[in-house]
Amino acid sequence: MLPHKQIEARLHSAVRAVLPDADLAGVLVRPCPDAKFGDYQTTSLMALAKARKSNPRQLATDVLAKLDVAEVCERVDIAGAGFLNFWLKPSVLQAALTDAASGKHLFFEPTPQPRTAVIDFSSPNVAKPMHVGHIRSTILGDSLARTLRLLGHRVVTDNHIGDWGTQFGMLLVGWKRELDAAALQADAIGEMERIYKKLSAECKENPATLEAARQELVKLQGGDVENLRIWREMIALSQVQFDTIYGRLGVNFDHTLGESFYNPRLAGIVEELVAQGIARESEGALAIFFEDSPQLKDQPALIRKSDGGFNYTTTDLATLAHRLETWQPDEIIYVTDGRQQLHFQQIFAGFRKWRGGKAEGGKQKAEIKFAHVWFGSILGEDGKPFKTRSGETVKLADLLDEAEERAFKVVSEKSADLPEAQRREIARVIGLGAVKYADLLPNRQSDYVFSWDKMLALSGNTAPYLQYAYARIRSIFRKAEGTPSIQPPIPSIQLGQPEEVALAKQLLTFGLTLEAVAEEYRPNFLCNYLYDLAGRFTSFYEACPVLKAEPEVRASRLALCELTARVLRQGLEVLGIEVVEQM
Ligand code: ARG
Numbered sequence: 353m354l355p356h357k358q359i360e361a362r363l364h365s366a367v368r369a370v371l372p373d374a375d376l377a378g379v380l381v382r383p384c385p386d387a388k389f390g391d392y393q394t395t396s397l398m399a400l401a402k403a404r405k406s407n408p409r410q411l412a413t414d415v416l417a418k419l420d421v422a423e424v425c426e427r428v429d430i431a432g433a434g435f436l437n438f439w440l441k442p443s444v445l446q447a448a449l450t451d452a453a454s455g456k457h458l459f460f461e462p463t464p465q466p467r468t469a470v471i472d473f474s475s476p477n478v479a480k481p482m483h484v485g486h487i488r489s490t491i492l493g494d495s496l497a498r499t500l501r502l503l504g505h506r507v508v509t510d511n512h513i514g515d516w517g518t519q520f521g522m523l524l525v526g527w528k529r530e531l532d533a534a535a536l537q538a539d540a541i542g543e544m545e546r547i548y549k550k551l552s553a554e555c556k557e558n559p560a561t562l563e564a565a566r567q568e569l570v571k572l573q574g575g576d577v578e579n580l581r582i583w584r585e586m587i588a589l590s591q592v593q594f595d596t597i598y599g600r601l602g603v604n605f606d607h608t609l610g611e612s613f614y615n616p617r618l619a620g621i622v623e624e625l626v627a628q629g630i631a632r633e634s635e636g637a638l639a640i641f642f643e644d645s646p647q648l649k650d651q652p653a654l655i656r657k658s659d660g661g662f663n664y665t666t667t668d669l670a671t672l673a674h675r676l677e678t679w680q681p682d683e684i685i686y687v688t689d690g691r692q693q694l695h696f697q698q699i700f701a702g703f704r705k706w707r708g709g710k711a712e713g714g715k716q717k718a719e720i721k722f723a724h725v726w727f728g729s730i731l732g733e734d735g736k737p738f739k740t741r742s743g744e745t746v747k748l749a750d751l752l753d754e755a756e757e758r759a760f761k762v763v764s765e766k767s768a769d770l771p772e773a774q775r776r777e778i779a780r781v782i783g784l785g786a787v788k789y790a791d792l793l794p795n796r797q798s799d800y801v802f803s804w805d806k807m808l809a810l811s812g813n814t815a816p817y818l819q820y821a822y823a824r825i826r827s828i829f830r831k832a833e834g835t836p837s838i839q840p841p842i843p844s845i846q847l848g849q850p851e852e853v854a855l856a857k858q859l860l861t862f863g864l865t866l867e868a869v870a871e872e873y874r875p876n877f878l879c880n881y882l883y884d885l886a887g888r889f890t891s892f893y894e895a896c897p898v899l900k901a902e903p904e905v906r907a908s909r910l911a912l913c914e915l916t917a918r919v920l921r922q923g924l925e926v927l928g929i930e931v932v933e934q935m
Pocket of ligand 1: 472514
């Protein structure tokens, strides 16, 4: 067991001895934010004391009296209003590093309680290009899926593409009247976007066009063979372009069940909601009302329009029901921009009214965790929403091309001697990594400014900096001929210098960082962790000679280099970012 898990287990026993009925799930051990005060910390006792209206410092004192961590810690302090700070024994740190060097773990362990999580992310709309707004959902969702999987959870990824709705009326009129077959061949989404824009402008001017679009939509909904054929073609053509982008980004989905998949269920769901008194009429439409909720009491959610059409909400309720029946998840995660916050509050509250919110099939299953993981906007350097020079939304494919192109310049300046094909491949990895990392690093709820120069810089908290740190470690092994990685006999790790200790301690908190990412849906924790790790590695490498050291110290330091490289590579992989051996 990793040392922090041991501390946590002992802490749980001590808390149970003092408060037999306490909920231990929230009693956690985390890295101490300031190394001056210890290696690990728990702040959980304060919440326990608060819930019982007792004195947190007294609770900390009582728990400490029952706490037996002598095997792992050399010291435990009570601090502040009732924290406990833990100091690891040097021998425990050294043993954990030696275990990692022998391949027993990479500072994380699979969870003893695997959950099933459905992650709904990316979800672009048919016949429209994926734009820069979809990048955040795609990249955040993908890194959450990777993190949860690495920790041993079951993950189901589902791309809820927008393949149904009123826009298809206009698209059908446009397709039949305006379609340029050659343009469709060359750039299908571009052509569909053109006809959509043309028709939507015309519908605003001309009531006859609007009526024509309405009729095409009614025909599609009624199962008209020709309209269904065209609609399916639009979906297939869009999917080809989406898949090209997903391929470049290395993103996979287990399922792509678009909005249309749920269509057959919508009428039944609306009937059920009305019969149960959850939805009622309002100005000719039907809506769910939330009188009992302080936040939502003035925000009814429409589930059927006055013309009989169904809403985004209706589809999402059907989607939720389907996911619960099909995958029995413990957790459903939606990754969209912040403007959909109200929508998801309504979905979660509406669903609990309707189905109670317990997992299906399970005996004593807990409440399902619904999470709306939302994010802010990407801004241009002028602080306004990020646009092309001519004021258009930035298409994702163009953005990725530009990233690779710019990275190619950087790589060619730095490593002019490498063959072009290799520079191209490095540029692909660096360019895509830079874009992804720039998106994952900021707190997801804040807006961020898109800056090529910043994200491609080789210094500072960027992907190229971390990729470079990795490649530099690999070059040490190239120089240490005959020492490609850690080789048996496994060296015992020696932590003689303070820089070695600092690096070792940072390595040891990799797993805790992954858990925090999964708990709070925040990959930025991992970005900052990796940046710190690279920094501590640099200090270590400057202070401690590796290749020139005495054989035993050399073997131990090479192992520290190797473990740092492994954690960097694994950490970046969880962020969806590749590495290269040489840059
Ligand atoms: N297609 C929507 C958009 O582009 C996102 C869908 C999010 N997922 C969901 N289940 N509503 O904004």
